[in-house]
Amino acid sequence: MAIRDNLIEVKDLKKHYHGGAIKALDGVTTDIHPGDVCVVIGPSGSGKSTFLRSLNLLEEPTGGSIVFEGTDITKKKYKDENGKTVRLDVDELRQKMGMVFQHFNLFPHMTILENMTLAPIKVKGMSKEEAEKKALELLDRVGLKDRADAYPIQLSGGQKQRVAIVRALAMEPDVMLFDEPTSALDPEMVGEVLDVMKKLAEEGMTMVVVTHEMGFAREVGNRVLFMADGVLIEEGTPEDIFEHPKSARLQDFLSKVL
Amino acid sequence: MDQFIKWSNFSKIAPYAELFKQGLLVTVLLSLFTVAIGFCLALVLALMRMSNVRPFRSLGIDKNGHQREKGFLAVISKFNPLSFLATAYVEILRSTPVIVQIFIIYFGVFGMIKLPSFDMFGFIKFNRFFPGVVALGMNSGAYLCEIIRSGIQSIDGGQTEAARSLGLSQGQNLRYIIMPQALKNILPAIANEFVVIIKESAITYTIGVQDIMSAVNAVKGATFIIIEPLLVATAIYFCLCFPTSKLIAYFERRMSHGDKR
Numbered sequence: 001m002a003i004r005d006n007l008i009e010v011k012d013l014k015k016h017y018h019g020g021a022i023k024a025l026d027g028v029t030t031d032i033h034p035g036d037v038c039v040v041i042g043p044s045g046s047g048k049s050t051f052l053r054s055l056n057l058l059e060e061p062t063g064g065s066i067v068f069e070g071t072d073i074t075k076k077k078y079k080d081e082n083g084k085t086v087r088l089d090v091d092e093l094r095q096k097m098g099m100v101f102q103h104f105n106l107f108p109h110m111t112i113l114e115n116m117t118l119a120p121i122k123v124k125g126m127s128k129e130e131a132e133k134k135a136l137e138l139l140d141r142v143g144l145k146d147r148a149d150a151y152p153i154q155l156s157g158g159q160k161q162r163v164a165i166v167r168a169l170a171m172e173p174d175v176m177l178f179d180e181p182t183s184a185l186d187p188e189m190v191g192e193v194l195d196v197m198k199k200l201a202e203e204g205m206t207m208v209v210v211t212h213e214m215g216f217a218r219e220v221g222n223r224v225l226f227m228a229d230g231v232l233i234e235e236g237t238p239e240d241i242f243e244h245p246k247s248a249r250l251q252d253f254l255s256k257v258l
Numbered sequence: 259m260d261q262f263i264k265w266s267n268f269s270k271i272a273p274y275a276e277l278f279k280q281g282l283l284v285t286v287l288l289s290l291f292t293v294a295i296g297f298c299l300a301l302v303l304a305l306m307r308m309s310n311v312r313p314f315r316s317l318g319i320d321k322n323g324h325q326r327e328k329g330f331l332a333v334i335s336k337f338n339p340l341s342f343l344a345t346a347y348v349e350i351l352r353s354t355p356v357i358v359q360i361f362i363i364y365f366g367v368f369g370m371i372k373l374p375s376f377d378m379f380g381f382i383k384f385n386r387f388f389p390g391v392v393a394l395g396m397n398s399g400a401y402l403c404e405i406i407r408s409g410i411q412s413i414d415g416g417q418t419e420a421a422r423s424l425g426l427s428q429g430q431n432l433r434y435i436i437m438p439q440a441l442k443n444i445l446p447a448i449a450n451e452f453v454v455i456i457k458e459s460a461i462t463y464t465i466g467v468q469d470i471m472s473a474v475n476a477v478k479g480a481t482f483i484i485i486e487p488l489l490v491a492t493a494i495y496f497c498l499c500f501p502t503s504k505l506i507a508y509f510e511r512r513m514s515h516g517d518k519r
Contacts, residue, residue, distance in 0.1 A: 018327065058419055095425035105420035108517070109438050118434060119424035153517060164420075171424060 007069065007175055007206055008032040008055065014063030015050050015230075024050040026230040027064065032175070032208060037201045039221035039238075040210045043253060047230040048210045052177050055208065056097040057090055068093065069174070095123060098168030102180040104160040106152035106167070112139070113148040116167045124171065131170070138166040142196050158189030162196050169200075176200065178209040194220075214257055218242055226250050267486040274477045274487075280381050281473035282494055287382070288391060288459040288469060289498075293452060295395030300402030306344035307407055312336060344403070351400035356393075357461055363393040364465040381468065390462035398455050405447045409440035442513040449506035453499045460495075470494055 008031065015025040025047045032038055040048045053059040055066060057073060065072050072078060073093055080086050107115050116135035120126040126134075139145045142162040144155075152160055161181055168176060178197065182190045194216050201207055201220050211217060217224050217238060224241040226234045226249075234241060234250050242258075245251045318326050318335025326332040351359065364386075373385040413436050421431040441448075463472040470491050477487040 056423055058423065091422075091425050091427050094423050097423070099420075099423035101416060101420060103416055105414075105416040107417065107420070107435055107439075109442065109513070119421075119426060122430055122434065123425040151515060168424070 005033060006031040006067075007034050007036075009067040010051075010055075010064070011067070012064035013051070013054060013061050013066065015047075015054060015059055016062045023230045024059075025054065025061070028227070028230075028232045029064075030225060030232060030235060032206065034174075034206050035204050036223055037207045037209065037221050038223045038225060039217040040208065040225045040227060041212070041214070041217055041241075041253075042227035042233075046227045048227050049179055050230075051227065052179050052208060052210050055177055056094050056099055058099075069096070091123070095119075095171050096174045098165075098171060098173035098176040100161070100164050100168055100176065100178045100181050102183050104152070104157070104164045104184075106160055106164060108152050111149050111151055112144070112155070112163050115152070115163065116170050119167075120170050135166075135170055138169055139163075141199075142166055156189060157185045158192045161185065161189075161193045165193075165196055165200070175206040175208065178207065178211065180210050180212065182211065182213055212257070214242070226253070228253070263485060263489070267481075267483045270481055271477050271483055271487055271490070274473070274480070277468075277473040277476055278470065278490060278494065281468060281470035281491075282498075283379070284382055284387070284467060284469040285456065285459055285494075285498065288387070288394065288462060288467065289452075289456045291391040292394040292398055292455050292459065295391065296398030296402050296451075296455070299395060299399030300406050303344045303348060303399060303403035304406040304410065306340040307348075307403070308410065309338065309340045311338050311340045313339065348400045348403055351397055352404075356397050356458060357464065359397055360390065360393040360461060360465060363396070364389040367392075383466070383468070386462075386466045390459075390465060390467045394455065394459060394462065397458075398451060401451055401454075402448070405444050405451060406440070408447075409444035410436055412443050413439050438513075442510070445506055445510045445513070449503045449510075452502055452506065456498050456502065457495060 010028055010030050010032075013025050013028040014023070016023050028047075028051055040051065042048050050059055054061045055068075061074055065074050067073070071088070071093075073088060073090075075088065077085050077087055106112075107118070110118065113132060113135055116138065117126075117128065117131040120131040120134065121128060136145055136148060139148055142165070144159060144162060144166075147155060147159065147163075152163070155163065165176075165181075181197070182193050185193065190213070194213065197207070197209070197216070198220050209216070209221070219238075221238050223235065224238050225232055226241060226245075226247075228249050233247050234245065241250065242254065245254055312335060314334045314337055316335070317331045320326050326335070368385070368389045373388055375383070375385045378384055378387065417435050417439070418431055421435045422428075426434070459469060460471040463469055463475065466472070474487040474491045478484055
């Protein structure tokens with residue numbers, strides 16, 4: 001397959017509820033390039049999370065299109081290279097998009113190792129040994145190798161979120177989606193999670209991050225999207241956004257959070 | 259006044275021990291089959307109740323492509339036939355007496371469908387045992403359905419989101435993530451239902467299934483002794499039910515390693 005400039009192309013993405021009475025997303029257009037660390041900021045209720053969750057279809061958009069690696073994933077059916085109509089395999093699509101949630105969502109009835117190996121074994125068909133070896137390598141990278149046999153409840157919030165990140169990485173996704181990954185953490189644990197994300201960004205992982213951590217957005221992001229009321233108001237480099245905000249809406253937002 | 263219990267009566271009913279042994283086997287088999295049928299049925303019913311099948315979904319969309327808020331078409335568009343059927347089944351089975359259901363199944367349904375008459379293990383009459391199992395299974399299916407549904411719905415939606423975002427299919431999510439957690443939450447309720455099934459199976463003696471209660475009746479008829487056979491039956495039922503609830507409590511402890519620090 002030819003190398004594409006854009007990993008994800010979002011065009012006029014809409015998510016309306018109650019027949020358009022509530023517009024969570026109202027026409028968002030943007031591209032995400034390979035290697036991007038794209039940080040989405042904005043006031044609560046601005047549609048940031050809905051936007052992120054639409055990317056792997058946890059929310060079904062009501063309008064617009066999302067082209068991921070050349071396939072419009074908002075269509076239930078599409079034509080493949082040979083012109084044959086095939087059904088969109090949402091499960092296959094989601095394997096390529098790792099997702100990290102605000103509330104970690106680790107599986108409480110499984111050990112950390114089981115949490116990490118379940119999808120590689122059941123979905124990718126990896127052998128147990130191979131999956132465990134890989135999981136332990138990943139856990140080692142985030143300094144949690146010795147907790148492999150612990151249950152999620154035995155970990156701190158920061159540790160849980162680090163596990164959640166490597167659990168998603170174990171599927172070797174092409175892009176990682178972070179939905180407010182540090183918002184449910186105690187302040188002293190935010191750093192350890194951001195460090196892991198920073199390392200990941202340095203390794204070249206494509207990331208879309210919804211966050212309230214302006215420091216992270218400025219330092220790690222190479223693009224910042226500012227959303228309000230379901231609309232993408234401004235986008236640019238961290239410098240554009242934080243030093244030279246154009247719209248009044250963004251200036252107002254920054255004056256409150258910085 | 260006569261003594262409540264005469265110890266001599268126990269030796270008089272001792273020759274009928276074989277009847278109680280057979281009754282015990284029937285009750286155990288009856289309960290096991292009922293649990294199996296009930297559980298499978300309940301799983302299907304619970305999934306039907308939670309399904310999102312709406313054949314008239316498109317009627318709820320107006321000319322502009324918007325979802326209708328109210329009116330006849332909006333109601334029709336939300337109609338889920340699977341969920342409706344399962345709900346109706348559960349409500350009907352829960353709101354009528356078991357004995358009525360058993361008679362309807364035995365005299366009604368299996369009055370039309372002729373079952374082969376042969377004996378299992380040499381003494382269990384299949385054409386009475388089978389309707390009994392079907393009726394009890396259908397009844398407990400309704401109760402277990404509600405237990406399973408409450409268990410599945412008690413699991414945080416984030417679990418499903420996490421599982422699906424890892425690429426697990428809906429079925430895999432249910433099997434590996436939702437059901438293990440749901441099952442752990444509903445084990446006490448399931449233990450309760452299993453014990454109820456063992457005890458409730460006594461009612462099948464009304465259609466001639468030779469369970470423990472029918473042994474009591476047989477002994478009563480032959481010897482005119484009433485209390486002592488009943489006490490034997492009481493002891494047998496207790497010895498069945500008590501270990502059952504203990505066994506399930508053991509599984510409950512074993513499954514709870516995720517909630518201890």
